[in-house]
Amino acid sequence: MDRIILHCDLNCFYASVELLSHPDLRDVPMAVCGDPQSRHGIILAKNEPAKKFGVQTAETIWQAKKKCPDLVLLPPHHDLYREYSRKVNAIYDEYTDLVEPFGIDESWLDVTHTLHLFGGDARALADALRERMKRQLGLTLSVGVSFNKVFAKLGSDYKKPDATTVISRENWNELVWPLPVGDLLYVGGAARKLLKQYGITTIGQLAACKPEMLETLMGKMGTQLYDYANGLDRDPVRSRYDTEPVKSVGNGTTFPQNLTTREQVHAGIAVLADSVASRLRHAGLYAGGVQVTVRDPQFHDRSRQRQLAAPTHLIRDLTDAAMELLYELWKPPSPIRALTVTAIHLVQEGEAYEQVDLFSSGPGKEKQEKLEGAMEQIRKKFGADAIVFGAARPEKEEDPLP
Template sequence: MDRVILHCDLNCFYASVELLSHPDLREIPTAVCGDPHSRHGIILAKNEPAKKFGVQTAETIWQAKKKCPDLVLLPPHHDLYREYSRQVNAIYDQYTDLVEPFGIDESWLDVTNTLHLFGGDAHALADTLRERMKRELGLTLSVGVSFNKVFAKLGSDYKKPDATTVISRENWKDIVWPLPVGDLLYVGGAARKLLKQYGVETIGQLAACSPEMLETLMGKMGPQFHGYANGLDTDPVRSRYEAEPVKSVGNGTTFPENLTTRDQVLGGIAMLADSVATRLRHAGLYAGGIQVTVRDPQFHDRSRQRQLPVPTHLIRDLTDAAMELADQLWKPPSPIRALTVTAIHLVQEGEAYEQVDLFTASAAPKKVKQEKLEGAMDQIRKKYGSRAIIFGACQPEKEEDPLP
C-alpha cells in the first residue's frame, strides 16, 4: 500500500505572523528583515505585495529597496515565530503522531495509518488543515499530498499561497518532470550549475540520466537525486520526538566589520572552532572532517572541506585544520564579511580512535593534556557561564594603530 504523506508549508511565515499585529499593512509591500546596524540587513520574509515587486528572501535591504522604494520594513520577533510554530505543530499532532518539522514553517505528516479516521480523503484532509490554520491562527498554508516526502514537498511549492496540490501515481510524471531541476529537494545552486553544463535542466532530464554518470559527476548524491526524480524516495517521516542522528555541528557569524588580516581571520576561526568543539564534547561526538565557508561583502560564499587525520573534538585541532582551509579560500587583504566552521563526518565517542606509531607516540601525552584542559574549561563554563574562560587562540592579536 502506498504511503500518504502531506507536506505543509506556511506561506510567508515571518511576514504573516507580523501582519497579524499590523493588518493595515496586508495590501502594502512589507518585509521582515535583520538589523542593518549589526550587518544582518537581509530580507528574512516578505508578503505577497512585496513579492510582486520581485523582492526575494536573503537579498540585502538595499537591493529590495531598489526594486520597491516604498517597502515597509519590520524587525523580526523570533520568540513569537517559535510560539506560532509550536501551535501549528500541535494542530498537526491531532491527525498523526508522525510529524517531522522541516524548519520552523514546514512539516511533513504521514497520515497513512490515520487517514481513515478523518474520512479517508487526503485532498479533503489537506483542505481541512488549511481552513483550520486560517480560522484558528490567521495563517495560510500550502499543502502537497503524495506518496513520498520529496513529491509532497514539490506539491506544497507547486501552488502558493493557500493551495492544495496532489501528486499521485497517476499524474506525477506530468507534474514533476517538466519542473526545473532546482525545484527538487536538496538540489542547490552548485548542483544546478553542474547539471546544466551537461544539458540537464528539468527533473525529467535528470530522471533520464544514468545513476552511474550522476555518481561520477556528483558523488553519492548523484544516485540519490536520480531516485528522487524517479519517485523512488523511501525516506520515512520521523516524529519530532524521535532523535535524529546529528550529521554536522557548525557555527557561523557575521562580523561587525570586515576581516582583512590573517590575525583577524585566525581569531574568528578560533572563536567558531571553540564553539563547535564545545558542542561536540557535550554531545559525545568527534569530527572526522572539517568544512569552512567564507562570505565576502557581496554575499558570495566559497566553501572547502577536508578529512582530518584522526577524529577530534579539540579546539586547537579544529582551529588549525579550519585555518588551513581558510588560507586556501582567501588571500589578504580581501575583505571577509562572515565565516562558518562546520564539523562533518561525525563519529560517536566510542568509535573514535587514533592509531599511534613511532612518529606520533610522543604527541599522545600532549593530546591527553589538551583533553584534560578543554574538559576543565567545559566545567568552568558550565558553572560560571560560557564567557567565563576563553581559549587563548580565540583572541585575535590587537593591531597597532597606524602612524599619523
C-alpha cells in the same frame, strides 16, 4: 501500499504572523527584516503585494527598497513565530503522530494509517487543514500531497498561496519532470550550476541521467538526487519527538567589519572552533573531518572540507585544520564577511578512542586533552565566557597584506 504524505508550508510565515497585529498593512507591500542599520539588514519574509514587486527573501534591504520604494519594513519577533509554530504543529498532531518539522514554517505529515479516521480522501483532508488554519490561527497553508516526502514538498511549492496540489502515481511524471532542477529538494545553487554544465536544467533531464554518472559528478548526493527525480525516495517521516543522529556540528558568524588580515581571520576561526569543540564534548562526539565556508561581501559562499588523520574534539586540531582549508579559499587582503566552521563525519566517543589510539601523537595530545577538559570544567562552574582558548582572543591587528 503507497504512503500518503502531506507537506504543509505556511505562506509568508513571518510576514503573515506580523499582519495579524497589523491588518492595515495586508494590502500594501510589507516585509520583515533585520536591523536596517546593521550588516544583518536583509529581508526575512515578505507579503504577497511585496512579491509582486520582485522583493525576495535574503536580499538586502537596499535592494528590496530599490524595487519597491514604498516597502513597509517591520522588525522580527522570533518568540512570536516560535509560539505560532508550536500552535500549528499541535494542530497537525491531531491528525497523526508522525509530524516532522522542516524549519519553523514547514512540516511533513504521514497520514497513511490515520487517513481513514478523517474520511479517507487525502485532498479533502489537505483542504480541511487549510481552512482550519485560516479559521483558527488566521494563517494560510499550501499543501502538497504525494506518496513520498520529496514530491509532497514539490507539491506544496507548486502553487501558492493557499492551495492544495496532489502529485500521484498517475500524474507525477507530467507534473514533476518539466520543473526546473533547482525546485528539487537539496539542489542548491552550486549543484544547479554544476548540472547546468552538463545540460541538465529540468528534473526530467536529471531523472534520465545514469546514476553512475551522477555519482561520479556529485558523490552520494548524485545517486540520492537520481532517486528523488525518479520518485524513489523512501525516507520516512520522523516524529519530532524522535531523536535523529547528529550528522554535523557547526558554528558561523557574520563579522561587524570585514576581515582582511591573517591575524583577524585566525582569531575568528579559533572562536568558532572553540564553540564547535565545546559542543562536540558535551555531545560525546568526535569530528572525523572539518568543513570551512567563507562568505565575501557580495554574499558569495565557497567551501572546502577534508578528512582528519584521527577523530578529534580539540580546539587546536579543529583550528589548525580549518586554517589549512581557509588558505585554499582565501588570500589576504580579500575581505571576508562571514565564516563557518563545521565538524563532519562524526563518531561517538567509544568509537573515537580506538581510532585515536592508532594515530595519537603521544604526550602532546594527552596534555591538550587535559587542558581543554579543564577549560570545560571552569566554564561549567563559572560560565561559558570565563575562559577562552588563547588563539581565540584577538591580538593587535596587523595592516592588510599587499
